[in-house]
Structure formats: structure tokens, C-alpha cells
Amino acid sequence: MSSIDTEQKYDILIIGAGLSGVCALYNFRKRFPTWRVGVLEGADNVGGTWYCNRYPGARVDTESLSYAYSWDKDLLNEWSWKDTFSTQDDVLRYIQHVCAKHDLNKDIQFNTRVKTGRWQEKNNTWLFCDEKGTFHRTRFFVSCMGFLSTPTLPAIPDIEKFEGEAFHTSRWPKNFDMTRGLAGKRVGVIGTGATGIQTITAVSKEPVKSLSVFQRTANWSAPLRNEPISPQQMDQHRRDYDKLFKLCAETPTCFMHQADPRKSLEVSAEERQALWEEIYAKPGFAKWLGTFSDTYSNREANKLYSEFMASKIRARIHDPKVADSLIPKNHGFGTRRVPLESGYFEVYNQPNVHLVDLQKTPIERVTKNGIITNDGKTHELDVLIYATGFDAITGAFNSVDWQGKDGRPLIGSSDTEEGKNAIWADHRPRTYLGMTACSMPNMFMVLGPHQPFGNAPRTIEHAVEVISELLQHCKDNNFSYVEPTSEAVEAWTDHVVECSKGALSNEIDSWMTGVNKNVKGKTVRSVARYAGNAVEYRRRCAESRAAGWKGLAFAQLSTNARL
Numbered sequence: 001m002s003s004i005d006t007e008q009k010y011d012i013l014i015i016g017a018g019l020s021g022v023c024a025l026y027n028f029r030k031r032f033p034t035w036r037v038g039v040l041e042g043a044d045n046v047g048g049t050w051y052c053n054r055y056p057g058a059r060v061d062t063e064s065l066s067y068a069y070s071w072d073k074d075l076l077n078e079w080s081w082k083d084t085f086s087t088q089d090d091v092l093r094y095i096q097h098v099c100a101k102h103d104l105n106k107d108i109q110f111n112t113r114v115k116t117g118r119w120q121e122k123n124n125t126w127l128f129c130d131e132k133g134t135f136h137r138t139r140f141f142v143s144c145m146g147f148l149s150t151p152t153l154p155a156i157p158d159i160e161k162f163e164g165e166a167f168h169t170s171r172w173p174k175n176f177d178m179t180r181g182l183a184g185k186r187v188g189v190i191g192t193g194a195t196g197i198q199t200i201t202a203v204s205k206e207p208v209k210s211l212s213v214f215q216r217t218a219n220w221s222a223p224l225r226n227e228p229i230s231p232q233q234m235d236q237h238r239r240d241y242d243k244l245f246k247l248c249a250e251t252p253t254c255f256m257h258q259a260d261p262r263k264s265l266e267v268s269a270e271e272r273q274a275l276w277e278e279i280y281a282k283p284g285f286a287k288w289l290g291t292f293s294d295t296y297s298n299r300e301a302n303k304l305y306s307e308f309m310a311s312k313i314r315a316r317i318h319d320p321k322v323a324d325s326l327i328p329k330n331h332g333f334g335t336r337r338v339p340l341e342s343g344y345f346e347v348y349n350q351p352n353v354h355l356v357d358l359q360k361t362p363i364e365r366v367t368k369n370g371i372i373t374n375d376g377k378t379h380e381l382d383v384l385i386y387a388t389g390f391d392a393i394t395g396a397f398n399s400v401d402w403q404g405k406d407g408r409p410l411i412g413s414s415d416t417e418e419g420k421n422a423i424w425a426d427h428r429p430r431t432y433l434g435m436t437a438c439s440m441p442n443m444f445m446v447l448g449p450h451q452p453f454g455n456a457p458r459t460i461e462h463a464v465e466v467i468s469e470l471l472q473h474c475k476d477n478n479f480s481y482v483e484p485t486s487e488a489v490e491a492w493t494d495h496v497v498e499c500s501k502g503a504l505s506n507e508i509d510s511w512m513t514g515v516n517k518n519v520k521g522k523t524v525r526s527v528a529r530y531a532g533n534a535v536e537y538r539r540r541c542a543e544s545r546a547a548g549w550k551g552l553a554f555a556q557l558s559t560n561a562r563l
């Protein structure tokens with residue numbers, strides 16, 4: 001039997017069944033009832049990020065209320081969030097409930113990881129092959145692969161030699177019994193980003209013999225201030241959902257927090273302090289996003305706010321030397337994604353917790369029973385947890401072998417012949433509206449590079465809506481081909497770069513600026529996300545649509561038959 005006989009056929013194929021894929025599946029199925037819509041998912045269940053990241057203490061630091069799908073009106077009326085900021089298992093339970101309620105799983109093929117994607121010029125289709133060798137042919141495909149879904153291990157010599165238990169936070173072993181697995185053990189955690197901070201706080205509460213935290217870069221972090229939501233409060237919240245979603249649609253990052261329009265240095269020191277104290281006492285990202293409007297573009301303003309935050313950290317740690325190590329020196333507050341914490345800094349007051357400041361004593365190598373730092377010290381460990389982050393933004397794309405139009409690879413390093421021809425040479429995305437790319441016809445991206453990141457479900461819903469409209473346009477006109485023009489891609493990519501100018505975050509290495517020293521070829525900063533605000537982004541998408549999808553080229557196949 002040839003592959004043609006066995007291949008599965010779709011009109012729209014979605015890759016990934018996390019928050020994006022579930023939203024896309026529901027909406028496409030509803031809008032295109034006669035089309036074959038399917039999803040391929042590598043894991044054995046839905047949930048994506050919220051399925052994989054089962055590490056202890058995992059919690060969303062966006063308000064749960066604004067983390068729901070706004071189109072599921074019944075569920076908004078029925079569903080009760082337990083916490084202002086939900087635990088990982090509650091968010092996962094929510095996604096699984098949405099899928100069960102709308103019978104979505106029947107169109108999702110689990111345990112199916114895509115390995116190759118080939119553009120087929122002769123009939124305007126994509127042909128995918130999964131790890132098991134099954135072929136999937138589709139007219140359109142929608143990437144819902146997530147921008148933080150490909151974990152990276154640290155590039156440290158000899159990590160394979162460790163003989164204790166070792167795992168990445170986003171590959172936390174299923175059914176790991178925290179107490180039995182950690183009690184009396186010498187535990188090490190590498191990484192102090194949002195994940196590390198949640199993990200370290202949770203592990204410190206277990207009866208571990210010792211907890212050693214290996215910190216390469218200190219991160220600013222501020223209190224989450226989670227509270228339970230009572231049934232009475234939930235009743236009120238349900239009545240306010242429309243107002244809440246409207247507010248999120250008006251803010252720059254779709255969160256419910258707005259910057260104070262004043263500039264830091266326009267007000268007196270007392271007024272500054274008053275606002276900072278007010279937002280510091282609030283839950284969630286208020287202290288990141290609710291401060292003075294110039295905090296992340298004006299160096300002096302950022303320095304003042306960072307000093308305020310540093311004083312808050314110092315006040316919580318007994319040992320001033322440890323406090324000093326925990327306060328970032330080389331980047332200001334808010335210029336990287338701010339992890340929110342619940343008692344993180346107090347962890348370092350415990351006698352069994354040791355901070356290993358890798359700025360002072362870098363890791364030399366891993367041994368079978370621990371980590372050696374360059375001061376010659378061996379940190380003996382039974383369990384080693386890698387909270388070392390992700391090959392962000394382009395990582396999920398990079399795990400598939402692509403041949404776009406004319407056989408072009410999607411990602412490559414420009415120091416190789418093949419890489420020079422790559423569509424995103426040197427991991428630098430070039431997109432139109434963050435949803436489409438040249439030489440990748442009929443591909444659409446949800447949470448793709450150059451989209452505004454922020455409150456994920458809000459951004460996802462908008463992207464799915466735009467892609468639905470675009471697919472409707474293709475359907476109405478019998479278009480079997482859509483690709484952005486190179487002019488539109490150049491102009492959009494230039495605009496994305498332009499928007500990021502002046503932002504202090506742009507001067508700092510982080511996953512948001514495309515740097516990950518554990519990934520070959522990701523050492524130079526790039527602009528990974530749209531830093532113009534989400535309102536402007538939506539306006540530009542609407543403008544393209546109103547102008548007959550300006551920036552996109554369409555074509556009909558001479559025989560536009562079903563696949």
C-alpha cells in the first residue's frame with residue numbers, strides 16, 4: 001500500500017492541543033461544519049503547557065477569571081474558579097472540561113508528534129509525517145505548538161553522568177510522590193525563572209535534607225498574593241465577565257492591569273512611593289504593569305523602581321549577603337518577565353536551603369553524585385531538578401523538519417549553506433502580522449512570533465478569530481493558496497523591530513529577546529514578540545482584513561477539488 005492510500009486527509013489540520021489548539025478546534029469546527037478539521041497532539045491528553053508543566057507549585061499568575069475562554073458562555077456561568085490564581089491542575093481540569101463538554105477529543109489524535117512537514121506545490125497541500133510514519137495531508141494548517149513548549153537542559157559538562165534522579169520541570173515524572181520522592185533527600189534546582197521560583201518554594205516546604213539553588217542570574221520577583229474565591233465572590237464575578245473581557249481588550253497586554261499614565265519623575269518622591277506601595281499590595285501583575293508609564297523605557301525611572309523593589313526583597317531575607325545575591329544587578333525590574341512568588345524569598349531563611357551564586361562560583365561540571373563549582377566544592381545531590389526553561393518562540397517549529405515552498409527549510413544557521421536559504425535564518429522570525437510567513441503558504445500561527453504576548457487566552461482568541469475570518473475568505477472565494485507578500489513581511493518585521501526600540505527589555509538577554517545559551521545559534525538577541533500594544537495589533541489586523549486582506553496573496557487551483 002502506498003502512503004497515499006494510508007494518509008489521513010484534512011481541510012484544516014491543527015498542530016497542538018493546548019489552550020490554542022482547543023480554542024482553534026472549537027471555533028473552526030463550528031464555523032466550517034463541512035470541512036474536516038483535526039488536531040495532532042504529541043502528548044496523551046489535552047492541555048499543552050498545563051498538561052506538561054506538572055512541577056510542584058505550578059500556578060498561573062494571570063487572574064483565573066480572565067484566563068477562561070470568553071466564547072463558552074455556559075461554562076462561564078457554571079464554572080467556579082477556586083483561586084484568584086489557579087493551580088496547574090485546576091487550569092488543566094478546566095481545559096479538559098471544555099473538551100469533554102464540546103466533545104472535542106474525538107477530533108484530536110493523541111500521542112502523535114509531527115516530524116516532517118512538506119509543502120506540495122502540485123496540489124497546494126501540506127504533507128506531514130508523524131513519528132510513527134503516518135502521513136497527514138491538509139489544505140491549511142494552523143500551528144498551535146506553543147511558544148514555551150520545547151524544554152532545554154543546561155549546557156553543562158557531564159550532565160548525563162548524574163546517577164541520582166534528574167528531570168526537567170516540564171517533564172516532571174507522572175505520579176511522583178513529592179513527600180516520598182523528596183523526604184530526607186539532598187535536592188538541587190538549577191534555574192530561577194518563573195518556574196524555578198515556584199518549584200523552589202514548593203520543594204522547600206517538603207522535609208528535604210537540603211535544597212541547593214543554583215542561580216545564574218538573579219530575577220526580580222514580587223508577591224503573587226493569591227486568595228481563595230468564595231462562592232459568593234464567584235457569583236459576583238460571573239455577572240462581571242463581560243466587563244472584565246472588555247477591559248482586557250483595552251489594555252496593552254490584555255491583562256486587567258493598566259499603567260499609571262504619569263511619568264515617574266513628574267511626580268514627587270512621596271507620590272511615587274505612594275503608588276508603588278499601593279500596587280505592591282495588589283495581587284498579580286499590578287506591580288509590573290500598573291506602575292508609571294515610563295518605567296520600562298526611562299533608565300532613571302526604572303532605576304528608582306528597581307531600588308524600591310530591592311528594598312522589599314532585602315527586608316525579607318535575614319542574611320544580607322544572601323539578599324545581595326538575590327537582587328539582580330545587571331537588569332532593572334520588569335525588563336524580563338517578572339515571576340510572581342508566594343514566600344519565595346523567605347525560603348532562603350531556612351537553614352537547610354543554600355543559594356549557590358553562579359556569578360561567583362560557576363558550575364564546572366556534573367558528577368555522578370552532584371555538581372562541582374569552580375571553587376572546587378562538590379554539592380552532593382540525590383535529586384537534580386532542571387528549571388532551565390525553553391527553546392522559546394521558535395523551538396517547537398525547530399523540532400519539525402520543514403520544507404516550505406521551493407523546498408526551503410524554515411529555520412537554519414546562516415553559517416551553513418542550507419541555513420542561508422532558511423526562511424527564518426539564525427532563528428530570526430520574519431512574519432506578516434505574526435500569523436503567516438513567506439514560503440510557508442497556507443500556514444497560520446496562533447501565539448506565533450511577532451504576536452503580542454500577554455494574557456494568553458485573550459491573545460489566542462483574537463488570533464483564532466482572525467484566522468477563521470481569513471479561512472472563510474478562502475472558502476468563499478475557492479482559494480486554495482494564501483501566502484504573505486515579501487513586501488508585507490518586510491514591512492511588518494521592520495515595524496515589529498521599530499516598536500521594540502527604546503524598551504529597556506530589548507537590551508536584556510531573555511527568552512523574550514530570543515536568547516538561550518543552551519541552544520546552538522541562539523546567542524544573539526532578536527525581536528521575538530510584538531511590543532507595540534495589543535490594541536494597535538488588533539487594529540492592524542482589522543485594517544488588513546478591511547482592505548481585502550492587504551499583504552496576502554491568494555490563488556485558486558485549477559481543480560479546486562476536495563483533497
Ligand code: NA7
Pocket residue numbers: 148153154155156190191192193194195196214215216217337358387388389390511518
Ligand atoms: P526561564 O525564565 O527561561 O528561566 C530559566 C532559568 O534557568 C533561568 O534562571 C536561567 O538562567 C537558568 N538557566 C538556564 N540554563 C542554565 C545553565 N546552563 N546554568 C545555570 N542556569 C541556567 O524559564 P522558566 O521555565 O522559568 O519560565 C519560562 C516562562 O514560562 C515564564 O517566563 C512564564 O511565562 C512561563 P539565566 O537567567 O539564563 O542566566
